[in-house]
Amino acid sequence: MTKLFRKKIVLFKMEDTYGVDPNPTGAANAILTKDFKFMPMEGNDVNRDLEQPYMGSQGTVATELHAKITFDVELSPSGTAGTAPAWGPLLRACAMAETIVAGTSVTYNPVSDGHESATLYFGLDGTKYVTHGALGNVTFMVEASGVPYLKFEFTGLFTEPTEIAMDTPVLTAFKKPQVVTKANTTFDLNGIALILRKLSLNAGNSVDTSFLIGEEAVDITDKEEAVEFTVKAVALTTFDPYAAALSDDDLPLTLVHGxxxxxxxxLEIPNLEIQRPSSLEDVNGKVEWPLRAQALPTSGNDQWTLTLT
Structure with a gap:
């Protein structure tokens, strides 16, 4: 019987103990994704290198098996201030803390310790794939006239898939997103309201696998946030990206959507270090600056915050 690629179900739930299945359900843990890609059996094929009196393949042994998963999620808050969005667990599994102030706000920020892991179920037309111990990286993507997205890449431990029906997903917690427009979105750099075309913040997590005697695990071992954004060029007396790249000063950046x-x-980045501008762009005869930067910590774990209100 033909399997249909469009029949996808994705469930995602935080683990209480690393690698132990928390049994996500369709009613509570379904994720609404875009561009979902699943690589269920990454790893290495070790050649046996046997000595034989004839030529020919000798076979391989599969080792260090793990899964890679990539997908996008619309960056749309829950609709109720102080209520975490349905995609909150995804950020938590990307080495981020979630702070809830009831009735007021939900804030995410990077953390260096105590990283949480998750289990992901992927159902593809009756075939169930399960990945335990998953951790990952995320990139925040905002572009004019488009929907803001969170681009995720997770790595988790391999388990053999089975042919079994999964829960029906309940996706009502995912709210319709607002398009990035002048009416919905504001941007400023160092207090200057520059005209923004697009911006990305890559959390820069280093995700590594460990396959040792007594341990099979995925870890986040480091992080280095990278920011890229494109703005319309202005007079250097208004904002000078070249002077900013030469200066020791770090600039605050704020983007508000909704x-x-x-x-x-x-999205707030208190200390943005502008790097060397690499080029100038001609966009319909108008000059734009594609800029690169790093989000720097002050006292630690404060490189940036995403606050939903």
Whole structure:
């Protein structure tokens, strides 16, 4: 019987103990994804290198088996201030803390210790794939006239798939996103309201696997946030990216998307180090600056915050 690629179900739940299945359900843990890609059996094929009196393949042994998963999720808050979004667990599994102030806000920020892991179920037309001990990386993507996205890449431990039906996903917690427009979105750098075309913040997590005697695990061992954004060029007396790249000063960046309570997402980077501008761009005859930067910590784990209000 033909398997249909469009019949996908994705469930995701935080683990209480690393690698132990928390049994996600369709009612509570379904994820609404875009561009979902699943590589269920990554690893290495070790050649046996046997000595034989004739030529020919000798076979291999599969080792260090793990899964890779990539997908996008729309960056849309829960609709209620102080209620975590349905995609909150995804950020937590990317080495981020979640702080909830009831009725007011939900804030995410990077953390260096106590990283949480998750289990992911992927159902593909009756075939169930399970990945335990998953941790990952995320990139925040905002572009004018488009939907803001969170681009995820997870690595988890391999288990053999089975042919079994999965729960029906309940996706009502995922709210319709707002398009990035002048009316919905504001941006400023060092207090200057520059005209923004697009911005990305890559959390920069280093995700590594460990396959040793007594341990099979995925770890986040380091992080280095990278920021890229493109703005319309202005007079250097208004903002000078070249002077900023030469200066020791770090600049605050703020992007606010959404205008109504429960639907507002605010990305703040207190200390943005502008790097060398690499080029100039001609966009319909207008000059734009593609800029690169790093988000630097002050006292630690404060490189950036994403606050939903």
């Amino acid at each position: 205008t109504t309570a429960g639907r507002i997402a605010t």
